[in-house]
Structures are given as C-alpha cells and as structure tokens.
Amino acid sequence: MPEGLIVKALSGYYYVLPDEGGVTIQCRARGIFKNRGESPLVGDRVLYDLTENGEGMVQELYPRSTELIRPPIANVKQAILVFSLAEPALNLQLLDKFLVHTEYAGLTNVICMTKLDLLDDSDAKIREEGRKAAKAIELYKQIGYQVITTSSRQDVGIVEVRDALANTISVFSGQSGVGKSTMINRIVPGLKLETNEISMKLGRGKHTTRHVELIHLENGGVVADTPGFSQLDFLNMEPEELGSCFIEFTKYAPQCKFRGCLHQNEPKCAVIQATEKGEIAQSRHEHYLQFLVEMKDRKRRY
Template sequence: MPEGLIVKALSGYYYVQDDAGGEPVQCRGRGIFKKRGESPLVGDRVVYTETENGEGTVERILPRSSELIRPPVANADLAVLVFSVVRPELSFVLLDKFLVHVEHARMDALIVLTKMDRIPDGKEGERIRRTVEEATNLYTSIGYRVLPTSAHEGQGLDRLRTELAGHIHMLAGQSGVGKSSLVNALVPGLKLETNEISDKLGRGKHTTRHVELVAVPGGGYMADTPGFSQLDFAELGIDEIGSCFREFRELSGSCKFRGCTHTHEPHCAVIQAKEQGQVAQSRYDNYVAFMTEWKETKRRY
C-alpha cells in the first residue's frame, strides 16, 4: 500500500500527498481510529489505499516524531513563532507561553518579528525599537534565533527561507500578526486571505480556517494554522513547566532539592541565577504566573 503525507484536513477528509508528487488524494479515515481515540493530523505520514472512485482511505498512521494539540500538527520539527512589533505589540508573556508549548513538544523554535516597516517615528517608535532590541538580546542569549522581518519590504525574507529549507515547520502566532502576509511573501503565487486589524478591537480576525501544509520553495512544508490567543497548560498535560524554560532546565540540576519548583525553595539555582541577573526577571515572572495558572486550572478539574 502506498504511503504519503497528510497536507490538509478539512470537513472530515484528509488530503494525502504521495511521495511521487501529483495531486493529493482525498481520503477518509478508518472507523478504527475513532474507536481507539486516535485522529490523523496534518503532517502525519500515513499508509492509505485508493478506492475505485479516485478517493482513498487512511489505513494506518506511522509513528510521529512530534505532536501539537493546538494547532493540531504532527511531525513538525520547527515552530516558527510569528509576533508583530506593532498592532498587536510584542507580548513577552504570550511569547513565553508559546515557547513553553514548543519546548514541551520537543521542537526547535524560530522567533519571527513582523511589521518592522510599520514602526512609527518619534518617541513611540523609539520605545518599540527598544522593545525589539530587548527581545532580540534576551531570546538570543537563551539560545533561540530571532529574525526581524517585513513582508511588504522583503526585510529578512532571504534568511527566513534559508532557515525553513528542508523542514516541516509550524507557523503560529496571535491573530493579526501578519502570518498570512508572510506566507504570501515566501511562496510566490500563493494568495492567502488577509484582513486588516480592527481599529475598534485592536486585533485581527481569524483568516485561516483550517490547517494546511504549503510547499515552500527550497524544500520543506509550512503549516499555516488558524490564529489563536489562548493556550491551556492543563489541556496539554504539562506538569513540569520549569523544564520548558531552557535556561531553567540547564540550572535545575544544581538545585538542592529534587523536584524544585523554583518558586520558594532554599538553595534554588534558578532563584539564585535570577537574583544575580543571569535569568531575566521577565522570564522568571512569567514562569511564576504560568505555575499559578496551571495550579488554578488543575484545581478546577
């Protein structure tokens, strides 16, 4: 039986791209998946059979190297986290929350800052540039790659294409940050629907309504995913949030107590590093807030 890659899931159908290329085959999933509580995801490598009417049936899901629940993508090895610098402004809290989920999925992350061309002049522009510089310095020091871009002016796009080559990468970010504009600039001929930011609400509308893998020039696939603004730690079953902070993970082995929560224990290497300026205050504050959110959510269940 042939094998292929699910490049789109929509209305109960899975569109499977076989290894030989050509048009994807529209498939249904076997009923056994539902009984097992399984669900094929975009990015899954699958075994399928073709039916007489030119459609097909997904018979088996091959082992996954990674899996995300929101957005639902399998086998992506790189998360491209897209954050705009203006409207909506860069949120360190939301970025750290995204990074926790990415680390939990054992994926690498590339932070892409969009709308660099829209930074205004004057004091407001200076403030935004300082925030961009602060974010770049902070996350680069932790080990993440940070790439400022402008889809309209082409800034950073050549480097971005190089970063993406050969990967199945997940494109994710808050609504209105310019994901669709970025995809349109990266993939010639592809025109995804884009909406302007609502002046009243200060946020964008959801313009991408399903997950789809888009072939990117230079090799690899991009998962363009619906915009979202909330991520639930309890939903993902994340118990050790500290291990999802890279710099905490490296320090935790030096904590006095095993299972240290890095919030109150004596001789905690993370707290000591924070007090010595080796761990950013913003990262630590967000970690404590996430721990509180996780405990409150867990208590409600």
C-alpha cells in the first residue's frame, strides 16, 4: 500500500503527495475515521489506496508528533507567528494567546513582526507606535524568543525568515491582514498566493487564505500558509497547564509555596513576586490572568 503526505485539504478531499514523488493524488478518507471521531489533517503521513477512477482513498494515519486545532495541521515543528506593527495595530494579548497554544503543542516559536515600513513616518502618533513596538520586540527577545522584524515592501528581514524555515516543517499563523501570504510570496519565487488590503473600517484583513496547504522550499523547509483568524479558545487545556506555556514563569514556579500554584493570588507565589520585582513583564502576567479567567469561565459553561 503506497505512503504519502497530505499537502492540502479542501472540500472533503485530501491531496496526498506520494513518497516516491510525482503529482498529488486526490483522495477521500475512509468512513471509519468519522466513526472514530478522527479526521485526517494537512501534514499527516498516510497509507492510501488507488481507486478505479484515478483518485485515492486514505486508509490509515500514522501517529502524529504534534497537532494544532486552529489552524488544523499535524506534524509541524515550528510556528512562525506573524503580527503586524501597524494596520492592524500590534496586539500583544493576541500574540500571547497564540504563544500559549503553540507552546502547549510543543512547537518552536519564531515571532515575525511585519510592516516595519509603516512606522517610518514623521507623524507623532506613528512615532509613538514605533516606540511601543520597539519595547515589545525587546521584551520578547528577553523572554527567549527569536524576533524578526520585516517589511515585504522593502525586502527587510525576508532573508532571516527564509533562513529560519530551512530544513524544518513550519506553520505560518497569525491575525488576518498581517501579511502572511505576502511574505510567503516573497520567500518562494514564482508563488502567487492571493493577498488583500487591510480593511481600515474593521482594523483587520480579509481572509485571503481559505485552506491549509504545505509549500516546499528550495532550502529543505516546508511551510504551511493558513487562514488568518483573530479568536482562540482553550478547550483542550486545563488551568493548571497554562503557566508552563509562559516560558519565563517556569524559572520561578518551582519556588512557589504551594504545589499546583496558579500564580493568581496565592501567598508566597514566586511568579507574582518576580512580576512585582520587574523580572516578569507586567503585561505577560496580566494576560496570563485574563486567560485563566477565560478558562475557568469555559469550564463553568461546559
């Protein structure tokens, strides 16, 4: 039975690239997956059969090393979290929420800040946005993340992003309208993913990517362009697991007085003490507390 990689999923079809190369095979999935409550994902390694009409049938999924729900993709190693410095404005709470989900999934994270050219202006408001952006970039570098600032219009940072993608499987993810597809178009010569202008009225972009698809690079990397989205939930995470997804907390958490400390209002909480001393950014702890409330509200609803 031939083996392959699902490189695209669209309208109930799974497009499998055979291990031996060649063209992708348009496949359906066996009904048994639905009965099990399973669904093949882009990035899955599969066994498939060829059918009489020249299409295929996915018969079996290999075990996954990682899995994301939004975007739905399997076996990626690295997340490129793309956020714009302007249009739409940099949203650090949303960035932290993305980081929680990708840390929880066990991915390596690279933060990519786009539209640097839009901060090159003499307007006082834009200069202030530039100062805020510079502080945010320094903050996430101090936490331990690789941060790349880019401008697709000016070709700034594109080489650095391409280098970060080499020889690994990465997913591009982030809010709509931040320039994910534009960046991938610059990284992959000849690729023409659909792009669109930001909606000034809504402060966000239109969804130009409507499905998840793997794109192979010349440097041995594989990247996934995914639909942008602005909302994430915590359906698969317990409150006790949230702290480990804020990587700077892990240095202090073992020093908390109580085992299973939620770093909320417990006495002698080392994370709270570190925040008060400025060793953990106030914004990060505030976002952590906001997410904790969301998780507890979700548990009460369900």
